[in-house]
Amino acid sequence: xxxxxxxxxxxxxxxxxxxxxxxxxxxxxxxxxxxxxxxxxxxxxxxxxxxxxxxxxxxxxxxxxxxxxxxxxxxxxxxxxxxxxxxxxxxxxxxxxxxxxxxxxxxxxxxxxxxxxxxxxxxxxxxxxxxxxxxxxxxxxxxxxxxxxxxxxxxxxxxxxxxxxxxxxxxxxxxxxxxxxxxxxxxxxxxxxxxxxxxxxxxxxxxxxxxxxxxxxxxxxxxxxxxxxxxxxxxxxxxxxxxxxxxxxxxxxxxx
Numbered sequence: 694x695x696x697x698x699x700x701x702x703x704x705x706x707x708x709x710x711x712x713x714x715x716x717x718x719x720x721x722x723x724x725x726x727x728x729x730x731x732x733x734x735x736x737x738x739x740x741x742x743x744x745x746x747x748x749x750x751x752x753x754x755x756x757x758x759x760x761x762x763x764x765x766x767x768x769x770x771x772x773x774x775x776x777x778x779x780x781x782x783x784x785x786x787x788x789x790x791x792x793x794x795x796x797x798x799x800x801x802x803x804x805x806x807x808x809x810x811x812x813x814x815x816x817x818x819x820x821x822x823x824x825x826x827x828x829x830x831x832x833x834x835x836x837x838x839x840x841x842x843x844x845x846x847x848x849x850x851x852x853x854x855x856x857x858x859x860x861x862x863x864x865x866x867x868x869x870x871x872x873x874x875x876x877x878x879x880x881x882x883x884x885x886x887x888x889x890x891x892x893x894x895x896x897x898x899x900x901x902x903x904x905x906x907x908x909x910x911x912x913x914x915x916x917x918x919x920x921x922x923x924x925x926x927x928x929x930x931x932x933x934x935x936x937x938x939x940x941x942x943x944x945x946x947x948x949x
Contacts, residue, residue: 704731708741710749713754718751737769737770738770742763742764743769743775745758746784750784751787752790768800771802774800775791780808780811780820783815798828805837807830808820809821809854813842813850816846830861831861841854
């Protein structure tokens with residue numbers, strides 16, 4: 694095993710001890726004070742923090758490593774984070790510390806496992822609660838199409854996850870925007886205006902039968918009356934055999 698893991702630093706060896714105690718904590722403190730890099734990795738890409746959480750989860754030493762710059766999101770070659778090991782081992786207080794220092798419940802292993810799935814499978818009820826409150830989605834599946842609900846160890850954990858799923862589904866349904874059934878608004882009809890061309894349209898055109906002349910429009914001002922003030926000339930009466938009857942059509946627009 695040592696050959697495949699590769700050489701380990703003194704800090705990694707100390708953190709990999711399962712029976713971790715106060716003496717080990719003092720050794721870790723001394724190593725960090727001497728300038729040892731807490732983020733150096735072993736042959737399996739495991740940091741000292743990852744090794745510590747996989748073995749003892751010693752909370753005070755976790756704090757020491759983080760204060761020395763340890764990466765709380767460090768993943769080994771399988772994608773496992775220190776928080777994954779807390780979920781599996783049941784280190785509740787250490788999990789709180791990691792989350793407070795920036796660990797994420799959304800990071801998954803290479804198999805797609807969330808920390809919630811690991812905690813549910815291991816039967817750690819309070820860690821399941823913690824990860825759900827931190828925002829881990831219980832509806833996510835891993836590469837084997839397993840969800841946290843599918844691998845939950847007991848009924849109390851299943852009930853907890855089911856309740857959260859129902860709440861998430863209710864929120865999703867309440868925020869769905871249904872297509873509108875209202876008819877599209879009517880477009881306003883474009884009105885053709887000749888006022889911009891200088892014509893006075895205040896008087897409407899009139900069509901009169903024989904014997905009644907149309908009322909001539911008067912110029913809007915005496916100063917504008919001229920030979921060019923009439924926009925449209927009068928039409929003469931129709932005559933001849935084809936005429937159905939004498940009519941007179943007169944349309945006159947005056948410039949303002």
